[in-house]
Amino acid sequence: MISSVLPTYNRAPLQFNKGEGSWLYTEDGRRLLDLGSGIAVNVLGHAHPALVAALTHQAQNLWHVSNLYDIPQQQALADKLVDHSFADTVFFTNSGTEACELAVKMARKYWHDKGQPEKTDIITFGGAFHGRSSAAIAAVNTPKMVEGFGPLLPGFAQVPWRDWEALNETITETTGAIMIEPVQGEGGINALPDAELKALRALCDDKGILLVLDEVQCGVGRTGKLFAHEWAGITPDIMMVAKGIGGGFPLGAVLATEEAASGMVAGTHGSTYGGNPLGCAVGKAVLDIVAEPAFLDEVNAKAGLLRQKLEGLVASHPDIFEEVRGSGLMLGLRCKVPAGDVVQAGYDQDVITVPAADNVIRLLPALNITSEDIDAAFARLDAAATSLETEHA
Numbered sequence: 001m002i003s004s005v006l007p008t009y010n011r012a013p014l015q016f017n018k019g020e021g022s023w024l025y026t027e028d029g030r031r032l033l034d035l036g037s038g039i040a041v042n043v044l045g046h047a048h049p050a051l052v053a054a055l056t057h058q059a060q061n062l063w064h065v066s067n068l069y070d071i072p073q074q075q076a077l078a079d080k081l082v083d084h085s086f087a088d089t090v091f092f093t094n095s096g097t098e099a100c101e102l103a104v105k106m107a108r109k110y111w112h113d114k115g116q117p118e119k120t121d122i123i124t125f126g127g128a129f130h131g132r133s134s135a136a137i138a139a140v141n142t143p144k145m146v147e148g149f150g151p152l153l154p155g156f157a158q159v160p161w162r163d164w165e166a167l168n169e170t171i172t173e174t175t176g177a178i179m180i181e182p183v184q185g186e187g188g189i190n191a192l193p194d195a196e197l198k199a200l201r202a203l204c205d206d207k208g209i210l211l212v213l214d215e216v217q218c219g220v221g222r223t224g225k226l227f228a229h230e231w232a233g234i235t236p237d238i239m240m241v242a243k244g245i246g247g248g249f250p251l252g253a254v255l256a257t258e259e260a261a262s263g264m265v266a267g268t269h270g271s272t273y274g275g276n277p278l279g280c281a282v283g284k285a286v287l288d289i290v291a292e293p294a295f296l297d298e299v300n301a302k303a304g305l306l307r308q309k310l311e312g313l314v315a316s317h318p319d320i321f322e323e324v325r326g327s328g329l330m331l332g333l334r335c336k337v338p339a340g341d342v343v344q345a346g347y348d349q350d351v352i353t354v355p356a357a358d359n360v361i362r363l364l365p366a367l368n369i370t371s372e373d374i375d376a377a378f379a380r381l382d383a384a385a386t387s388l389e390t391e392h393a
């Protein structure tokens with residue numbers, strides 16, 4: 001018999017009833033170190049007092065009014081995002097997938113209104129992940145995600161990750177946008193070198209193509225800059241964010257330049273919940289902390305510390321781990337044994353990591369993880385690796 005929850009997930013048999021900082025607690029008293037953060041979501045850990053205060057204050061006053069009216073919390077968060085980014089304007093969504101959906105529509109509408117309606121095509125990259133809507137799966141087009149869900153939305157092409165020659169060959173007069181994650185998450189923590197992102201920006205400028213960055217996973221302080229593309233010193237035309245921006249409350253956004261957003265006039269897009277007072281009040285509280293330069297300095301310091309520990313881990317367990325990769329606190333360990341076994345061995349040592357493609361486990365801790373918790377992470381991962389060595393010996 002089918003379970004009452006649609007069985008689309010393979011869930012680990014773990015149930016949590018409380019979170020505090022970087023720790024999760026189970027009903028039966030286990031305490032696990034959370035290096036997954038709900039897949040890069042809980043950027044300030046669990047139950048951060050400032051976020052709890054923002055949410056409860058808003059909950060006591062007003063939950064929802066719809067976008068038929070001005071929403072001051074939405075305005076405040078949009079102003080803050082505009083102040084701290086390349087963007088001139090912001091649309092709020094409830095998820096990364098919805099942000100992808102709008103990014104696709106915005107790019108197409110831009111060229112339509114510019115009198116070049118043939119420029120509908122969007123190029124993406126191998127290993128990419130942009131969500132699970134019909135547009136987002138068509139964009140990525142991996143057999144696992146699209147099989148049985150056709151006909152697929154047309155107008156997408158894909159080239160292998162970092163294959164710039166293939167990209168050049170794929171660009172035609174119908175190419176309207178290129179969509180890319182500066183650091184791939186689901187694909188296995190693959191960071192695009194700054195020079196290549198710079199070159200991609202130049203290529204887009206040269207060919208008259210919009211650059212759409214998907215920073216749903218790598219944005220909001222994760223790499224040690226507020227947005228990952230800042231490392232390369234470039235700006236996109238359109239950017240998707242979600243995950244970290246709500247710190248655990250469902251919230252996403254599309255940020256854009258005035259030019260790229262010029263087609264999106266009244267009536268062209270909407271969302272009942274998108275930008276509602278609860279989500280925006282929390283999002284503002286997240287950014288008030290994460291956008292502070294001193295906070296980001298601290299993220300970079302923690303990232304250096306964690307990375308150094310992980311390099312040591314790889315060196316002392318050469319049969320389990322191959323390499324450390326990633327940027328900031330978006331780190332991956334490529335495994336030599338099945339990544340799923342490493343995640344499981346971690347559970348057994350009360351440490352949570354997240355599997356990704358390419359046999360990688362992801363470490364996406366809270367951005368305010370303490371040095372003591374980084375030590376605990378190392379000790380637990382070390383114990384997990386040792387248990388696997390015993391098993392595989």
Ligand SMILES: *Cc1c(COP(=O)(O)O)cnc(C)c1O
Binds near residue numbers: 095096100130
């Ligand atoms: C998670 C993710 C998405 C989809 O976001 P949802 O909130 O799950 O819809 C899109 N792009 C990237 C890079 C992601 O990591």
